[in-house]
Each structure stands twice: as C-alpha cells, then as structure tokens.
Amino acid sequence: MTAVVVKIGGAAAVNPQEALDDVASLRAEGKRVVVVHGGSTAMDDALEKMGIEPEYVETPDGVVGRFTDEEAMDVFKMALPGLVNTDLVEGLQNAGVNAVGLSGVDGQLLKGPRKSAVRVVEDGKKKIKRGDHSGTIEVVNEDLLATLLDAGYTPVVSVPMLGVEDDGSFTAVNSDADRSAAAVAGALGGDLVLLTDVTGVYADPEDPTTRIARVDTPEEFAALTEAAGGFMRRKVMAAEEALSRGSERVVVATANADAPITAALDGDGTTITRDAISGGKE
Template sequence: MPLSPDPYAALRNAAKYVKQFRSKTFVVKLGGAVLTDPRTRKAACEQIALLWAFSIRPVVVHGGGPELDSLCDALHLPIEKVAGRRVTSAPVLDAAKMVLAGKLHTDLLADLQAAGVPAVGLSGVDAGLIKARKRPPVLVTEPGETQGRMVDYGLVGDIESVDTRVVEHLRSADYVPVIAPLSGGQDGAVYNTNADTVAAALAAALHAEKLFFLVEVPGLLKDVSDPSSLISLATLSDLASLEAEGRLTGGMRPKAHAMRHALVGGVGSVHLVSGKQSDALLEEVFTNEGSGTMVVREHPVKHGEAKG
C-alpha cells in the first residue's frame, strides 16, 4: 500500500534534472576540510558516484589545506596565509607535494573506487594539464585595511593555460579524472596553485555546465557567524558588494575570484554547497529548492523557479 498519494513524486522531480544534465560536465571541488574526516569524504564520494551513474560527467578537483597545515606543523614549517592564499616556500612546496599528490589524493581515489567510480588521479603537472608561471609580488589589501602591502607568495603558480586533452582522453573512456592542484612551469618548475583557482580554470576550459565547491558552511552567508543567513541565489554584482562590505574573508576571498573567473569564462552556474551536510550536493542538483548558494552572472532565475 502506498504511504502517500504519490510516493514517487520525488523521483519524478529528480528525473527532469537527470534528463536536463545528462552528459553535461560538472566540476566538483572538494575542500580540504571536507576530505579530512573519512566519513565526510566517503559521503561526498557516494554523491559523486550517483551523479556519474546518472550519466553526468564529473571532474573532481581537491584541496588539502588542513592536511598540509598539519604536516607543516609536524615539520616545524611556518604556516603563512594572506587573503586566504598560502605563502609557499621551497620546503612548504615539498610538503604540498606529499599531501596533494600523496596520501590525501590516494585516499580520495580509494573512496571513489569503493563507491563505484572509475577514478584516475592526476595533478596539473600531468601532460601539461595546468601550465603556470611563478606569481610575482602583488599588492594585497586585507579587509578593514586602507593600505595594501606587497606580498611575495613564493612558489605559487598563476595559471597561464589549461590543456584538457588528457582529461578528455580519460573521459572518452568513461573514467573520472581527480586532479590535485599542483601546476607546472615551462621550465619544469612545480608550483602550488590554489585549488579553487584550478577548479574554476578547468570548469571554464571544459565548458562545464556547473562548478561546485563543497565547503564547511551551508553556502554563501550574509553573516559568517549565522548559518541561517544563507544566500540561496547570488549574482556577480552581489559577490562584488559582499566583498566591498568585507563580508568575504579568509578562504572565501579566493573562492569569490574563482567563481567570477568561471562565470565570465562561460560556466553556467557556480554552487557553494555544504560538504558536511548529508546529501547536500544531490539536493542542490536534483531539487527545485537546492541546499546551498547558486551564483550566476545575472538574475535569469526568478523567485519560485527552480535553482537547478
């Protein structure tokens, strides 16, 4: 006996999104904080597996900030971040290689494989996927400050080009690329590159339908201390206003720049979704209401219409 007049209503609602997004590219960036807890990481992998099972084409990019901080602590290396971005000395770069292309990367691949995803690990160095140059010293103004200061970020790479051939080759054989945010220079140098920046550049180069950031918070918040102040829909203009008001701090600042780059580069929409809330990614994709924040170039979506 059915327990409701239409027990399959949710399935029917999800089906229209499955049809809409079939064969479309979704770039999913997993934050380091999401990956640190094995249960949270496994749950994220299971959601990505469901997207793949529905013939959505995911590409995964991961960070590793907390794990890298822990390793730097153990190695007695200084941890310095300015405007949400890490200052990377030669020893810190070696630590980043160990984390981003080592244990964290392998554990993520193993969890994806366990969820049924044929994942293949890469870094931006593989086959010249992400070409970069060393970032020159830049002027940085912190929120609340009126004067900026020159910051040398060290061995950090600014992306010059993205060559997606190796990614497309893997995807043509139905593999799911999983990419660590290391980039390569023309001279063979290796650079640490912000994972949000890598995800946005890849999403634009792959003409992705959507770019997802799985983060610790529910989404973009008007008040960072109040999880109930979620902004469900925002535009590039809204992002600029929040940044000007000093509401985007820490790691949200590079995310804002990454979102802007992705949307200007042709990505359909960018989503900030909780990586710790059960099935938040699936809710954002397959329901009208969503679970987090959808960011678009302009306001094509009116109140009461679907976010997806």
C-alpha cells in the same frame, strides 16, 4: 563536452565521504564528473610533523592565502598529490567509481606563469614578499580530461600546477584549489560545485540563517562580494572566474550533507549564475 566539476575542500571540518558516494550516484546516472580537491589540513599537519610553521598572508584586496616558499613546496608536493589525492581515488574506487588521480603537472593539465613575489599586507602596510612558489592558471589541458571522461574514468585533480618561468622552463608551484577548480569548470563549460564546511555564503558571516540563496544580477553579485570575507572571498573570486571562462553556474554549499553535490545542484547552497557576471549579456 560538459561535466560537473566538484571541488572538495581540504578543511578538517569537511568529511568527503558523502561527496564521494554522491559522485558514484551521479556516475551511475551517466553524468560526467571531475573532482578537484584542496588539502589545507593535510598540508598543515605535514608541515607540523616536519617542524615547519604554516604561513598565511593577506593580499591588499583582503584575500587570505598560503605563502608557499621552497621548503613548504616540497612538503606540498608530498601532501596533496601524494596523500590526499590517493585517499580520494581510493575512496572513489571503493564507491565503484574508476577514478584517475592527476596533478596539474601531469600532461600539462594546469599551466600558467609562475609568481615568485606577491603583494601582501603586514601590520597595515602593503609589502612585496619574495620567494613564493605559486602561479596563475591560464591553460587547462581539456583534451586530457576529455580523453579520460570519454573512456569512462573520473579524473581527480590536485595542484601543484605547472608554473612557466621567464626563460620558458617549468616549475611545479602552488595554486589555489578553488581557482584551479574554476579554471577546469570554465574550460569544460560545466557547472562548478564548491563544497566546504558551511552551507553557503552568508550576508552576516556569523549567522547561517542569512545565507544568500541565489545571485542573478551584477548588483546581487556586488553584495555577495561585500559579504564574503577571509577564505570565502576566494570562493567568490573563483566563482567569478569560472563563470567568466564558460561555466553556467557555480554553487557554494556544504560537503557535510546527504548527497551534497546533488543537493547543491538542486539549489541547496548559494547559487551564482552567469547573468550575475554578464548582466544577461553574452
């Protein structure tokens, strides 16, 4: 059972409406779709309203991500599965799609070990930062998604995920939305479309005309990884994880276009195939 997995970015510059309308078109064609979403802007807005300063950190390999302490985690649970997920489900219902909102905690949809400390780089020095509420997804409840898809529903998935503590208990924790989408796409063996506010991965991050159209070999993937920096590096990392877990292809493309999912699947973006990871060896 395969499905197209679409990750809708949460940046302020991303307008989700075209994507939601395109989901409706794909569903009308009989295609199965799972939506996974971020919510960085909604999270930052909620933190600001509560007088909490958002905190971002850089890992030693150059990946930029949010540091989520206990206070931020409480806000996170309100902003993403509450506000953003509900808004997207509402938008899909208005587009004629019978959508169901889920967080990774529901039905143990997204589960894996909780991380309470992360390695970061501050002022050029590597440090261990403690108090983090994040996790690494190792298990996806694909049976839950299959049940909904078989019944004609479109799942809309949000983090938090279910973090497993050392004693076996569970804690709701943050997980990167791109990598969450990768885990879902890999579990379902489906194509992954990462919609963002740029048209793909650029060889020169400042020049959209240098967009890398297609990546089919390990050498091309190495060049792609070298070109991707900051938040785009997370998307390349997610692409590698999705392809390694079972996806056939991943496309990084803009959400701000007519029928952006269909356009991405037709090649309008940066398409990364499984051969880029496997070298043609399965």
